[in-house]
Amino acid sequence: MRYLITGGCGFLGSNLAAEVLRNGDELFVFDNLYRTGTENNLTWLKSLGKFKFYHSDIRSYNDVENVILDSKPDVVFHLAGQVAMTTSLDNPRLDFEINVIGGNNVLEAVRKFAPNAIVTYSSTNKVYGDLEWVEYLETKSRFIAKGYEQGFDENVPLNFQSPYGCSKGATDQYMLDYNKMFGLKTIVFRHSSIFGGRQYATADQGWIGWFVKQAIDIKKGLLKEPFTISGTGKQVRDVLFADDLINCYFSAIRNIDSTQGKAFNIGGGYNNSLSLLELFGELENSLDIKMDFTRLPVRQSDQKVYIADITKANEIFSWAPLISKATGLQRMINWVGTV
Numbered sequence: 390m391r392y393l394i395t396g397g398c399g400f401l402g403s404n405l406a407a408e409v410l411r412n413g414d415e416l417f418v419f420d421n422l423y424r425t426g427t428e429n430n431l432t433w434l435k436s437l438g439k440f441k442f443y444h445s446d447i448r449s450y451n452d453v454e455n456v457i458l459d460s461k462p463d464v465v466f467h468l469a470g471q472v473a474m475t476t477s478l479d480n481p482r483l484d485f486e487i488n489v490i491g492g493n494n495v496l497e498a499v500r501k502f503a504p505n506a507i508v509t510y511s512s513t514n515k516v517y518g519d520l521e522w523v524e525y526l527e528t529k530s531r532f533i534a535k536g537y538e539q540g541f542d543e544n545v546p547l548n549f550q551s552p553y554g555c556s557k558g559a560t561d562q563y564m565l566d567y568n569k570m571f572g573l574k575t576i577v578f579r580h581s582s583i584f585g586g587r588q589y590a591t592a593d594q595g596w597i598g599w600f601v602k603q604a605i606d607i608k609k610g611l612l613k614e615p616f617t618i619s620g621t622g623k624q625v626r627d628v629l630f631a632d633d634l635i636n637c638y639f640s641a642i643r644n645i646d647s648t649q650g651k652a653f654n655i656g657g658g659y660n661n662s663l664s665l666l667e668l669f670g671e672l673e674n675s676l677d678i679k680m681d682f683t684r685l686p687v688r689q690s691d692q693k694v695y696i697a698d699i700t701k702a703n704e705i706f707s708w709a710p711l712i713s714k715a716t717g718l719q720r721m722i723n724w725v726g727t728v
């Protein structure tokens with residue numbers, strides 16, 4: 390099998406790329422090395438095996454067409470993207486070019502030159518908007534979404550909000566439409582927060598990694614001032630460890646007859662949900678530290694609660710996460726400690 394991974398030097402892309410190499414399949418990696426840490430991931434991948442790397446830009450149709458013609462992929466994992474909500478608010482045009490034009494470049498080049506390829510798209514729960522119409526209860530440590538305690542399924546109405554929500558949502562819908570209109574074998578994964586090795590987290594993206602880094606810095610005595618959080622800290626997300634994401638992608642493509650043309654909510658589910666305050670509690674226990682923080686105003690367009698209902702993925706391609714949030718967190722502490 391020939392795998393092309395756009396954004397293949399990023400966090401998720403490099404984890405998927407490593408799995409392709411482990412399986413002995415042919416790998417083609419496309420990335421413009423925009424994200425911090427991508428050069429390290431590229432070096433790491435080179436240490437694992439042979440593949441072809443294209444230092445190219447997803448915004449350029451020519452770049453994308455060239456790689457599709459050259460790699461003749463059986464599978465395209467399309468992950469290249471502008472990934473931070475905050476950046477999309479600072480520079481909505483950049484966000485649009487990378488996420489919408491980039492996504493359409495992939496679809497068009499595949500439609501013309503590799504129409505039998507499977508294309509997966511890494512979308513986001515932000516396609517459901519801020520979910521401000523839900524009623525929220527508040528406990529000491531977290532918000533609870535009344536009526537959606539076990540999570541939000543794919544029947545929640547789409548509601549694109551923020552440039553990031555619009556740009557990811559547009560390509561999410563184009564992916565499904567190219568299946569209906571042109572018969573492309575597309576699959577959409579709407580992700581919750583994912584964490585794990587090869588993630589170079591920032592304050593704007595990768596919250597588990599970011600706060601684990603604050604905790605490790607406290608442990609090492611490097612953080613003298615309290616760190617900041619946005620909002621109350623009671624906001625909740627379901628978290629998924631990267632290894633479970635790899636299983637998800639490969640299971641879905643093995644079952645392409647039943648997965649194509651569909652969108653799936655993919656996250657850790659209710660059992661792996663966590664608020665910021667609960668995360669801090671876990672880190673304090675695990676590292677024997679005290680996490681002091683100060684509060685900033687709530688971030689624009691921040692969901693109070695998002696937990697994925699992952700029943701559809703389980704029913705259609707028998708996928709469920711296997712790594713608990715506690716195990717994942719311990720592995721994340723180990724990874725961040727080495728970076």
Ligand SMILES: NC(=O)c1ccc[n+]([C@@H]2O[C@H](COP(=O)([O-])OP(=O)(O)OC[C@H]3O[C@@H](n4cnc5c(N)ncnc54)[C@H](O)[C@@H]3O)[C@@H](O)[C@H]2O)c1
Nearest residue numbers: 396398399400401421423424446447469470511580582583
């Ligand atoms: N990690 C998560 O929790 C999460 C959640 C929801 C959705 N997603 C989606 O999954 C995908 C991968 O996310 P990630 O966490 O690995 O992020 P990441 O930032 O580590 O990876 C994105 C990759 O895209 C590359 N890229 C950016 N602009 C590019 C351009 N113009 N041309 C070519 N490459 C470009 C970056 O260099 C990077 O390697 C993204 O599309 C993201 O929106 C991730």
